[in-house]
Amino acid sequence: SAVFNLKDATKEEIQTFLNSFDTVLTDCDGVLWIDNNAIPGSPETMNQFRKLGKKIFYVTNNSTKIRSDFAIKAQELGFIASADEILSTAYLVAHYLKGIGFTKKVYMIGSNGIGEELKAVGIRYIGVGPDHVCSDFKSMKPSELDSEVGAVVVGFDEHVSYPKFMKAASYLDSEDCLFIATNTDERFPKGGSIVVPGTGTLVKAVETCSQRKALVLGKPHAYVRKFLESCGLDPARTLMIGDRCNTDIELGVRCGFQTLLVLSGVTSERDLEKIRTEKKPPLPDVVLPKLGDLMALFPS
Numbered sequence: 001s002a003v004f005n006l007k008d009a010t011k012e013e014i015q016t017f018l019n020s021f022d023t024v025l026t027d028c029d030g031v032l033w034i035d036n037n038a039i040p041g042s043p044e045t046m047n048q049f050r051k052l053g054k055k056i057f058y059v060t061n062n063s064t065k066i067r068s069d070f071a072i073k074a075q076e077l078g079f080i081a082s083a084d085e086i087l088s089t090a091y092l093v094a095h096y097l098k099g100i101g102f103t104k105k106v107y108m109i110g111s112n113g114i115g116e117e118l119k120a121v122g123i124r125y126i127g128v129g130p131d132h133v134c135s136d137f138k139s140m141k142p143s144e145l146d147s148e149v150g151a152v153v154v155g156f157d158e159h160v161s162y163p164k165f166m167k168a169a170s171y172l173d174s175e176d177c178l179f180i181a182t183n184t185d186e187r188f189p190k191g192g193s194i195v196v197p198g199t200g201t202l203v204k205a206v207e208t209c210s211q212r213k214a215l216v217l218g219k220p221h222a223y224v225r226k227f228l229e230s231c232g233l234d235p236a237r238t239l240m241i242g243d244r245c246n247t248d249i250e251l252g253v254r255c256g257f258q259t260l261l262v263l264s265g266v267t268s269e270r271d272l273e274k275i276r277t278e279k280k281p282p283l284p285d286v287v288l289p290k291l292g293d294l295m296a297l298f299p300s
């Protein structure tokens, strides 16, 4: 069945849609902004939801920033936002490890964003930043491994390298070392002809060399789902907005939320056609070219 485009809705249908939810969960990159540029109309639309009394959460798989930095970025781009409305994967890593009473060290393929969230809950970590130059990798010695490491965390890491994969796999060779990943996005939106490999690329690499499967915390996986379910939302009256069917919309469908896909990020009209044919991942309830298109549809 075709996905209903909200642009084709009557005034009454828009009013019914707007009345049908009181919580809005939104993806960030691809829905609200791309890189450091707001997508036109997105700030006004989110702020209008807030004006209508909707509760708002920003749910991002991006692991490179702490929650307060996401709030600052959102504010600078024109969104009303506070740190406690941000649910990001760096925060989820810290929340998870704290929740299980983890007291050892984390070896990280990742960024300072995860590091700062870990520090905030008193968990020690190593691995941020460049490691050996790759031509040195054969000289790596067992003494370079830290015996206090009890978990490997894989998130986005612009300094990812062969030596880092060696260390991660070596730690994970011990069965009691935990293996956690922030997210498995294949690509990040960029536009133009440049493809930006996503964190899923790094997770697959570490899964391959460690011969293990990571526990993935971000959208659409079980941990973020349970987290959201513990927030006391009414699923039937919650709207999930996203630009990807296999993360955002899949999470929304698994949680029983209403779902809105926008075509301003990763998923194109052509991808949507393919998903429709293959019946996988789940289709959204409704679609819009971009979130800001709602501005013209809000009742005046």
Ligand code: PLP
Binding pocket: 027, 028, 029, 030, 035, 059, 060, 061, 062, 063, 064, 156, 183, 185, 188, 189, 199
């Ligand atoms: N992780 C990183 C490192 C990113 O740069 C991005 C998007 O730019 C994402 C994840 C995806 O974030 P979101 O879930 O907000 O689309």
Ligand code: CA
Binding pocket: 027, 028, 029, 030, 031, 242, 243, 244, 265
């Ligand atoms: Ca996105």
